[in-house]
Amino acid sequence: MHEVEVKYRLGDEAALVAALAAHGVVLSDAVCQDDQAYAPAAWRYGMSKIGVPFARLRTQDGRHLFTVKRPVDNEMACLEYETVVADREQMHAALVTMGFMPTVRIVKRRRTGRWDGVSLCLDAVEGLGAFVEAEALIGTNESGRAVQERLDGLVRSLGVPVTRTTDTYDSLLRSAAAAG
Known part of the structure; x- marks a missing residue:
């Protein structure tokens, strides 16, 4: 399966929560996710991510998840x-042994919900x-870009000011660190 997503920076989180509630979307309580991102040792920021496998170790509520994503259409449409x-420490050591290098740590509070078949x-x-x-799972024969346009329309239909970004959190954090 492909995971396809669109991502937006929010200026007014409360307005988004209210707009979602008006559409019957119930958000979960916030959970803390502590993610370590990994890239192949030969890959550097600024290089294309298309076709390159990236790994993540996530800890949430004492549970550790290992994820590999390989961007297909763009950074936000990936095989996962x-x-x-x-x-977690043994998996970290295994990733380094396999030629992956840690890139950035991403710590976030996440609330989730479902709306119109979309996560x-x-x-x-x-x-x-x-x-x-906004995320959707699609078959490998579907167009990630077409689904991203549908997801974009769904988010924009909320009428809340948002700024779309095509960068992943690791790239955004890396850019913020370089600028500051």
């Missing part, structure tokens, strides 16, 4: 594989601010 791992994530990312993501 995910599984629970028992030991929504309302994120407060340390060092970046508030974002909303």
